[in-house]
Amino acid sequence: MNKVHIIGVGPGTMDYLLPIAKREIQNADCLIGAERLLGLFADLNKEKIRLEGHFTDVIPYIKENRDKKKIIVLVSGDPGLYSFLGQLSKVLSKEEYVVIPGISAVQMAFSRIGENWQDAEVISLHGRKFDNLAKEVKNYAKIFIFTDSKSSPEKIAANLLEEGVENRRAIVFENLAYANERIIDSDLKNLSKMKGFGLCVVIIKK
Numbered sequence: 496m497n498k499v500h501i502i503g504v505g506p507g508t509m510d511y512l513l514p515i516a517k518r519e520i521q522n523a524d525c526l527i528g529a530e531r532l533l534g535l536f537a538d539l540n541k542e543k544i545r546l547e548g549h550f551t552d553v554i555p556y557i558k559e560n561r562d563k564k565k566i567i568v569l570v571s572g573d574p575g576l577y578s579f580l581g582q583l584s585k586v587l588s589k590e591e592y593v594v595i596p597g598i599s600a601v602q603m604a605f606s607r608i609g610e611n612w613q614d615a616e617v618i619s620l621h622g623r624k625f626d627n628l629a630k631e632v633k634n635y636a637k638i639f640i641f642t643d644s645k646s647s648p649e650k651i652a653a654n655l656l657e658e659g660v661e662n663r664r665a666i667v668f669e670n671l672a673y674a675n676e677r678i679i680d681s682d683l684k685n686l687s688k689m690k691g692f693g694l695c696v697v698i699i700k701k
């Protein structure tokens with residue numbers, strides 16, 4: 496029986512992809528993932544399924560084809576952090592899939608500022624609202640936030656200021672590991688006035 500592989504491909508460049516992940520991907524029949532991640536393997540002649548809607552859309556395909564094909568689901572960073580792993584593990588038994596870890600954007604961001612993160616609170620606003628964000632920020636000295644276009648860094652900063660959070664360092668990490676990587680080390684007030692961020696994460700620190 497072929498096991499479905501869910502593989503973390505790091506923040507999105509080959510430099511941060513584990514050798515075992517490369518090997519498994521080379522031996523695959525079918526790669527499923529977001530455009531940005533499939534693009535890493537543009538030169539590999541494999542069946543590729545671009546995820547455009549919800550992950551649940553491809554679950555019937557995976558179930559129907561996993562015996563015939565070696566299927567790999569590509570996710571960014573580490574599959575154990577806010578990825579399709581949660582959904583996959585609900586529809587397959589543990590014997591039916593394998594997880595290969597990748598380097599998370601959390602690891603990349605903290606390594607860029609040369610700090611450990613065992614004491615950091617990690618949260619995701621990717622597809623989620625700001626509920627409780629200010630409370631979390633008030634409770635923790637170091638918070639790491641996954642963002643998206645609706646919960647962008649400047650909106651996060653504006654929300655925190657509105658909720659009475661002050662005197663925090665706010666660091667934005669954009670396009671980590673890519674040639675156009677950008678790190679903006681600022682504070683909530685200045686960050687709330689900026690705009691135009693792309694793929695990014697934020698660290699808020701006391």
Ligand SMILES: C[S@@+](CC[C@H](N)C(=O)[O-])C[C@H]1O[C@@H](n2cnc3c(N)ncnc32)[C@H](O)[C@@H]1O
Nearest residue numbers: 506571572573576599600641642670671695696
């Ligand atoms: C659904 S979460 C997945 C997190 C992933 N499993 C991890 O361990 O990093 C996707 C979010 O990760 C962040 N992200 C992924 N790649 C990134 C990169 N190269 N640079 C900055 N942020 C990135 C963005 O906040 C993006 O919205």
